[in-house]
Amino acid sequence: MTSTHPFDKALKIHHSDIRVGHFTGMTSPDYWNMVGPFGGTTAALALQAVMQHPDVLGTPIALTVNYAAAIEAGAFDIQATAVRTNRSTQHWTVQITQAGASGAPSMTTTATVVTAARRETWGESDMPMPESPRPETVDRMSIGPSGVAWINQYEMRPFSGGIPSKWDGSQHHSETRIWLRDAQPRPLDFASLAAMSDMFYPRVWLRRAKHVPAGTVSITTYFHVGPEQLAEVGTGYLLGRAAGQQFFNGFFDQTAHLWSEKGVLLATSNQIVYYKE
Amino acid sequence: MTSTHPFDKALKIHHSDIRVGHFTGMTSPDYWNMVGPFGGTTAALALQAVMQHPDVLGTPIALTVNYAAAIEAGAFDIQATAVRTNRSTQHWTVQITQAGASGAPSMTTTATVVTAARRETWGESDMPMPESPRPETVDRMSIGPSGVAWINQYEMRPFSGGIPSKWDGSQHHSETRIWLRDAQPRPLDFASLAAMSDMFYPRVWLRRAKHVPAGTVSITTYFHVGPEQLAEVGTGYLLGRAAGQQFFNGFFDQTAHLWSEKGVLLATSNQIVYYKE
Numbered sequence: 001m002t003s004t005h006p007f008d009k010a011l012k013i014h015h016s017d018i019r020v021g022h023f024t025g026m027t028s029p030d031y032w033n034m035v036g037p038f039g040g041t042t043a044a045l046a047l048q049a050v051m052q053h054p055d056v057l058g059t060p061i062a063l064t065v066n067y068a069a070a071i072e073a074g075a076f077d078i079q080a081t082a083v084r085t086n087r088s089t090q091h092w093t094v095q096i097t098q099a100g101a102s103g104a105p106s107m108t109t110t111a112t113v114v115t116a117a118r119r120e121t122w123g124e125s126d127m128p129m130p131e132s133p134r135p136e137t138v139d140r141m142s143i144g145p146s147g148v149a150w151i152n153q154y155e156m157r158p159f160s161g162g163i164p165s166k167w168d169g170s171q172h173h174s175e176t177r178i179w180l181r182d183a184q185p186r187p188l189d190f191a192s193l194a195a196m197s198d199m200f201y202p203r204v205w206l207r208r209a210k211h212v213p214a215g216t217v218s219i220t221t222y223f224h225v226g227p228e229q230l231a232e233v234g235t236g237y238l239l240g241r242a243a244g245q246q247f248f249n250g251f252f253d254q255t256a257h258l259w260s261e262k263g264v265l266l267a268t269s270n271q272i273v274y275y276k277e
Numbered sequence: 278m279t280s281t282h283p284f285d286k287a288l289k290i291h292h293s294d295i296r297v298g299h300f301t302g303m304t305s306p307d308y309w310n311m312v313g314p315f316g317g318t319t320a321a322l323a324l325q326a327v328m329q330h331p332d333v334l335g336t337p338i339a340l341t342v343n344y345a346a347a348i349e350a351g352a353f354d355i356q357a358t359a360v361r362t363n364r365s366t367q368h369w370t371v372q373i374t375q376a377g378a379s380g381a382p383s384m385t386t387t388a389t390v391v392t393a394a395r396r397e398t399w400g401e402s403d404m405p406m407p408e409s410p411r412p413e414t415v416d417r418m419s420i421g422p423s424g425v426a427w428i429n430q431y432e433m434r435p436f437s438g439g440i441p442s443k444w445d446g447s448q449h450h451s452e453t454r455i456w457l458r459d460a461q462p463r464p465l466d467f468a469s470l471a472a473m474s475d476m477f478y479p480r481v482w483l484r485r486a487k488h489v490p491a492g493t494v495s496i497t498t499y500f501h502v503g504p505e506q507l508a509e510v511g512t513g514y515l516l517g518r519a520a521g522q523q524f525f526n527g528f529f530d531q532t533a534h535l536w537s538e539k540g541v542l543l544a545t546s547n548q549i550v551y552y553k554e
Binding site: 091120121208247 | 345366395
């Protein structure tokens with residue numbers, strides 16, 4: 001008997017018998033971040049609700065997740081609603097809520113998802129994979145006594161722009177390049193791709209070698225694969241690249257790209273992040 | 278008496294007296310695209326409803342607009358709802374509907390908006406403005422007999438990656454660099470910045486020198502300015518840069534950046550675009 005992968009446990013949601021598109025779930029201690037769940041898991045859950053909806057059309061194309069409030073440890077509700085179904089595309093809104101102190105639902109997360117029945121077309125890339133050493137030749141990031149559980153769920157091998165060794169306030173470019181995959185092997189799927197798109201720590205820490213408070217406010221991920229391309233990756237490494245763009249008065253954006261080891265650009269992602277000071 | 282700017286006419290919406298956050302408006306012939314309004318105007322309208330909402334907190338940080346269905350010429354309804362208000366950030370959902378054939382509202386557009394009360398912090402850029410000739414030295418794009426009204430509303434001076442002169446199916450990189458501003462001078466604001474973020478024609482046309490059917494499915498724009506930075510730009514030129522990233526089975530994404538003439542990165546934007554063949 002094989003045990004359930006921690007990510008599959010974290011994504012386990014139950015569809016209501018009486019309310020279409022309504023799911024319930026529990027936060028996962030395995031993917032806990034400092035003051036709430038790892039945002040990548042939350043993004044994956046929003047996507048998961050759409051993909052498990054009985055009316056879903058096709059596969060995910062775009063996912064935007066807005067982190068409106070911290071999710072507390074415990075139960076949550078997800079409502080996924082197909083607001084428009086066209087011939088080959090479908091538009092979804094998703095809301096994650098938790099029962100508040102008064103018992104009334106408290107909004108923690110909003111999301112929109114676009115799914116589509118893809119057709120085979122001409123294709124090309126204008127964003128080639130950066131040059132990189134082989135994953136096996138790069139040291140695995142050691143996990144410090146940070147108490148941040150989710151980081152242990154991934155095998156991270158940064159070869160450029162790793163977490164600063166000295167928090168000395170020195171200035172650096174905010175780019176990271178890294179090999180990554182699930183620490184416990186798990187074949188790549190849309191949910192894990194959504195989560196991995198959010199695994200780059202706040203660029204402001206790298207930029208300033210300073211550990212200021214920071215948190216993602218909104219993330220948008222585009223998927224450039226179908227089931228066949230995911231299957232080709234399987235449990236292999238992804239090459240991740242992330243960089244900050246503009247840092248201004250409390251918010252900065254960072255852009256991220258994830259390629260397969262063979263050089264296929266699987267997902268592109270952008271997020272806007274709150275920071276202090 | 279000065280006449281109202283076409284963009285202000287296009288953005289004119291009326292707030293309901295009885296239903297908070299409900300607005301009505303009319304599509305603008307001045308910003309008509311081929312089969313519906315210019316998507317930039319639609320994005321600006323979603324933002325406008327939030328900014329005119331009596332409960333709005335701060336200024337726009339992030340805007341995601343999903344184009345679920347073409348908007349038809351005529352009246353539309355916008356509902357803007359503050360789903361979560363925190364101490365310094367606010368999360369919004371927006372829906373644009375039109376009365377369908379049956380009279381029931383038909384969903385055309387969903388959006389999410391984040392606004393925030395910014396505080397002064399450290400700031401920097403990791404995305405410098407590309408080298409460019411002075412705007413006056415670049416020829417203004419001539420408007421062909423395309424029948425596409427919205428293009429006439431902008432002064433576009435591409436100095437790299439202009440619209441292909443020959444649709445011969447040859448392969449090119451999908452990057453465009455362009456100076457741009459409103460054809461009829463209008464001081465930059467959040468709404469026009471949202472619209473201009475969508476003014477880069479589909480990268481697949483440039484990439485393939487082929488005029489395949491294409492249309493934006495979802496756009497996300499991050500704003501990196503406050504009122505002071507907008508006022509500094511005024512009616513000046515913006516430098517725009519856009520490039521495609523991944524083209525795969527019917528969808529590609531393109532990334533866009535808009536700098537002020539002085540080199541301040543004002544907005545970063547990404548969109549995913551449907552294409553045929």
